[in-house]
Amino acid sequence: MIGLGTMGAGIAEVLAAAGRTVIGVDADQAALDRGRTIVETSTGRALERDKITADQRTALTERISYHTDFAAVADAEVVIEAVSENLELKRSIFTRLGEVARPETLLATNTSSLPITDIAVASGRADRVVGVHFFNPAPVQRLVEVVKTVLTAPSAQTQALELVNDLGKTPILCGDRAGFVVNALLVPYLNRAARLYQDGCATAAQIDEAMVAAGNPMGPLALIDLVGLDVTVSALDRMYSETRDRRHAPVALLAALVSAGRLGRKTGQGILLQAEPRPAPLIDRSAELPDALLLPYLNDVCRMVEIGYATPEVIDTGMSLGCRMPRPFDVLADLGPAAVLAGQQQIFAATAEPGDRPALLLERLAAAPDPAAALTELRAMA
Numbered sequence: 001m002i003g004l005g006t007m008g009a010g011i012a013e014v015l016a017a018a019g020r021t022v023i024g025v026d027a028d029q030a031a032l033d034r035g036r037t038i039v040e041t042s043t044g045r046a047l048e049r050d051k052i053t054a055d056q057r058t059a060l061t062e063r064i065s066y067h068t069d070f071a072a073v074a075d076a077e078v079v080i081e082a083v084s085e086n087l088e089l090k091r092s093i094f095t096r097l098g099e100v101a102r103p104e105t106l107l108a109t110n111t112s113s114l115p116i117t118d119i120a121v122a123s124g125r126a127d128r129v130v131g132v133h134f135f136n137p138a139p140v141q142r143l144v145e146v147v148k149t150v151l152t153a154p155s156a157q158t159q160a161l162e163l164v165n166d167l168g169k170t171p172i173l174c175g176d177r178a179g180f181v182v183n184a185l186l187v188p189y190l191n192r193a194a195r196l197y198q199d200g201c202a203t204a205a206q207i208d209e210a211m212v213a214a215g216n217p218m219g220p221l222a223l224i225d226l227v228g229l230d231v232t233v234s235a236l237d238r239m240y241s242e243t244r245d246r247r248h249a250p251v252a253l254l255a256a257l258v259s260a261g262r263l264g265r266k267t268g269q270g271i272l273l274q275a276e277p278r279p280a281p282l283i284d285r286s287a288e289l290p291d292a293l294l295l296p297y298l299n300d301v302c303r304m305v306e307i308g309y310a311t312p313e314v315i316d317t318g319m320s321l322g323c324r325m326p327r328p329f330d331v332l333a334d335l336g337p338a339a340v341l342a343g344q345q346q347i348f349a350a351t352a353e354p355g356d357r358p359a360l361l362l363e364r365l366a367a368a369p370d371p372a373a374a375l376t377e378l379r380a381m382a
């Protein structure tokens with residue numbers, strides 16, 4: 001495991017919990033100590049919640065060793081990199097891995113926002129490189145996105161899928177596109193929530209409570225603080241650079257908080273945890289919730305299916321196991337395609353954002369003689 005920050009330490013814990021010997025590598029002793037503390041805190045919580053016994057916790061932590069020397073991974077079967085989202089740093093690590101790792105070693109990156117192909121080619125053996133994208137907190141979320149590039153060998157893809165299954169997680173296979181499946185749907189939703197808050201349309205509590213009432217385990221603003229504002233902004237930047245959809249440009253408030261070093265839980269201050277209380281909204285638009293956030297998200301879900309990037313089943317698995325959100329196609333079925341379309345048409349009329357245009361697939365479903373039956377048929381597609 002290269003990089004023992006929030007995600008790297010979480011992945012190390014998952015590997016060790018599944019009985020693997022984990023060689024943890026980070027830049028210096030301070031980084032290794034932080035990684036060890038993250039594992040201790042998380043396994044302590046797992047113990048408190050009766051997820052593991054004290055003996056299992058001891059065995060798990062003893063399976064992880066800590067090193068500052070890259071050569072420690074020379075004999076590893078799999079190397080997973082989870083350093084910060086910096087392309088040059090990741091490329092230099094993959095160049096080193098190309099030199100020190102065995103030729104048959106599976107090389108994986110946990111990047112959520114950088115093109116995996118660009119990282120893979122730096123290794124000189126891009127056929128052995130995949131993305132394995134874990135979700136925060138890694139020990140809790142059951143999903144891992146396995147990302148193949150145009151250069152990934154089928155054997156490397158199979159090995160990655162098997163690894164994820166062995167870890168007790170569920171993989172979904174994705175192409176190397178901005179956001180993969182889950183973030184491509186999640187981060188635009190988070191950005192939209194941040195915009196409502198920034199523009200004073202509703203209070204933070206109103207936004208988060210409305211989305212919790214809609215069945216999510218936490219509100220979008222709390223989730224931004226959990227995943228990190230830097231990670232959220234990087235993921236949005238990558239989406240924006242690929243889609244040129246203005247809705248994907250990180251809102252000014254998020255960008256400013258990142259510049260200020262307020263990155264969320266990991267730094268103690270973030271979007272919810274701000275020093276100054278915000279003034280009450282001038283025009284309270286909280287009555288538009290949860291539709292203002294939910295309907296564009298469902299519309300994006302339909303568009304992702306429409307373009308053939310993912311099936312309804314893959315999207316449902318992704319959002320429910322990656323983020324513990326309700327399965328989007330259950331929500332669409334509950335609300336009914338016609339009601340979702342009508343609401344989305346209103347949103348599009350108000351925003352005039354091309355990205356808010358109702359998806360053709362949503363229009364087709366709503367226009368079907370029996371929309372519920374059309375939706376069931378769509379969900380059965382392989």
Ligand code: 3HC
Nearest residue numbers: 042045046049051112135136139140217218227322323324
């Ligand atoms: N180890 C093992 N299990 C743990 C644990 C740990 N350290 N911490 C919590 N758990 C378990 C609990 O036992 C509980 O299990 P159960 O459902 O089987 O009873 C479950 O996790 C939930 O715990 P709680 O209900 O007690 O809630 P918490 O407040 O502790 O944690 C949460 C809440 C797990 C963070 C939950 O709110 C959640 O899932 N939120 C959504 C998080 C999310 O969306 N993550 C993905 C973000 S996107 C991402 O990471 C990708 C990146 O690229 C941006």
